[in-house]
Amino acid sequence: MPGKKPPRAVVGDRDERVNPARRFDQALRRSIHAKLCRFHPRELDPHQLRHAAVVLALVSADDSAEACVLLTERPTTLNRHAGQFALPGGRVDAGELDEDAALRELAEELGIRVDHGAILGRLDDFPTRSGFRIRPFVLWLEDASGLRPDPAEVAACYRVPLAELESPDIPILRRTSHGEHPVLSAHLPSVGHEIFAPTAALLYQFREVALAGRDTRVSHFEQPRFAWT
Template sequence: MNASVTEFPFNESLRTTIKGHLDRFEVRRKSDPGSLRHAAVAIAVIEGDVPGQAAFLLTKRTPRLRAHGGQWALPGGRVDPGETIRHTALRELHEELGVLASIDDVLGTLDDYPTRSGYLIAPVVVWLGGAIELKPSPSEVAAAYRIRCAELFRSDSPEIVPIPESDRPIIRLPLPVATVNAPTAAVLYQFKEVALAGRDTRVDHFEQPVFAWR
């Protein structure tokens, strides 16, 4: 695999590249969400544990949560009345991980992704420059990780798996901390394809595992 594709130095050049890819991408928003509730997640690009390497933030939800406890997730939640998806993503990033970012740090957005549990997720890509200290909220987050963007380009990723409960396959991403399922896997796969690789790729046809339907 070409090293220029899989290595992502955390610098202004990468920021410009990601923003350019997102600016050119024609985002699909569902005009009629039906019974789905609007939500937003932050794909936060940050310097990884390896200095100089770009990473994204991934959380493990505390098992005490009523919905999706213990699952792997991106910082995010329901859109409050009067909020834009960008403001929701930034608010959730602060509430869950103690990270303050501004609208100027938002590089762009990706497609709406409908979930079996009743949400319409809008992914928002945020650039976190400088030294960032993570302060996970114990009421929501069991742990937070910086996952190198290069991990999204592994030769064994993604895993596309049929399930008997649906006519659509599920998508999974093997990562160092765990194998992550949709919806998080679908959102991260589109981030990889669109924001990092510059390829127009859709993911709303991918299914979620049955445990995520509730």
């Protein structure tokens, strides 16, 4: 009939459009775990920088079986890195293991508590201009229904589809006057913003290592000046 609206898509319809290789299922979990097991992450000197740990947390999309990575936006009220996009994580406390810090920060920021069995592997250490050595862990969150962002630490939480990370437009590289290497960034439509290193660099390495099985290194990429503080 003229003027009749098309029926609303249901979850099953959206599931049919998901790349089978990027569905949030055990086949994907095994594939990512196997690639991370073959990868040899580079470690930085633990005595030169303060320690931080972050998580690349894999979850299902809200409205389909598509696999996604969680990304947060920091409140503008924070003293450091205010308003910036980040992976869940933070400083490693004295005497704390890096992986314990990563899981603790995930619980504090997003309300999700998991044990070490959720860790699939890790990526290269990344040195930041703000004086930290970031150690990234890849996690599989089978059940993210308990996701409850802490408004004091998280202004917004996004689920970035893996297919989005595999765009040929990623990475974006720009020359800069303050470093030998280019600044790495990535435009993420699901977020509606361009994301910069170090977060963008870690997302790019995750794509290269965990999804494509390539030993791509990213710790040499520069960060924009606004990310230094």
